[in-house]
Amino acid sequence: MNYLKDQLQKANHQSKNQQLIKETNFTYVFNMIYKYRSISRAQLAKITHLSPTTVSSQVDELLQKKLVIETGISKMRTSGRKPIMLNINENGYYVVSIEMKEEGFDCCLYNLLCKKVDERRHGVKDFLYIYDELLGAVTEILKESHIPEDKLIGITIGVPGLIDYENQHIISSTVVPIEGNNDFFEKLQSRFHAIPVFMENESNLCAYAEKAFGNDGNIRNLFYIDVGKGIGGGIILDGNMYRGSFGLAGEIGHISIDFNGPRCKCGNKGCLEIMANIPSIIQKVIFEIMSGRETTIKEVSKNDLNKINTDVISYAAEMGDKLALEVIKENAGKLAFGINNVINLFNPQTIVIGGEVTKYGLSFLEEVKRQLHEIELKPNIPKINVRYSKLKENACTLGGACYMLDTIFHTPKMLRNGA
């Protein structure tokens, strides 16, 4: 009896292994077509070292699931029968990528090649009812793009705030007024239960997009810092998104740059976020004006303190206004301190600065670098590239779409079941 039991277990094990190999081959062949874009079955067999029969059966399934298409006969000058080329069926499936913002959210639709095919901006009056708004937006963008719901294979929501990934809710956000007990995400996952639905920190998604589309070459370690109303950070470590043990890695906004500084809402003192975010710069300007300081900012904002914003300060700095130049330089110094802490901790190859602060222009970036060079470990100076984001407003939703697609493409069960 024991012999039979052993044999049955062995057969079961072998069958599971065979299934696993089949699924891995399926993903492997798909990713090779994704990489090379126009490729024949024979070329695939050569590159993957899989047998022509295995390649053929995987390609048949990919064609049947409409993940790839045959694009016609090869134009290559070869003798004999010309092979049929295969490519990704870029509009075969779609993902929705959403970025939550201060007064609403952006809802974007991306195809399998991570190309944005549609986008809509939605205002939200009360974030208490955000689930209905999100569901309405997803339904609307699909309907108006004439895409049936079964062509949707994933939804990512980027949130500017701290996320409890284990319990899948927002812990806190400087930007979006959502309470931790809001169950919008749970409801969305339940509504779209057949496909993956991710909630991810916005800066993590921006970092992911910068790694994928920032043209930095084959970099493995990158840090993204977003400076706006809040200050957030995202880490790419060894090519992957790094969240840390409890999802809170990269929170550069709550790294202290002054032990004796003001108390932050997180409990720490002198956090970079309260010392160097956009509102802190504006407050400094207002304080100086109210103390009687002469500045062209007053004229540019038509003597209305409420009109002082990043554009006004940036314009005044371009005109050579001393106060504007002073606050911008001071802010560059604070950011340089925060960034230096990150550099000394994990030594990335690239630091990307994004968010509203980039409106201060290239002279601001140069000032951050100059002050950074004064304090950073000298061997790092020629090696670490500090740059602005090249992706601007797209970064979060692009990162969300790219992260979703990469996850699906490299998870055999998701790729076979989702499609």
Ligand SMILES: [Zn+2]
């Ligand atoms: Zn803090």
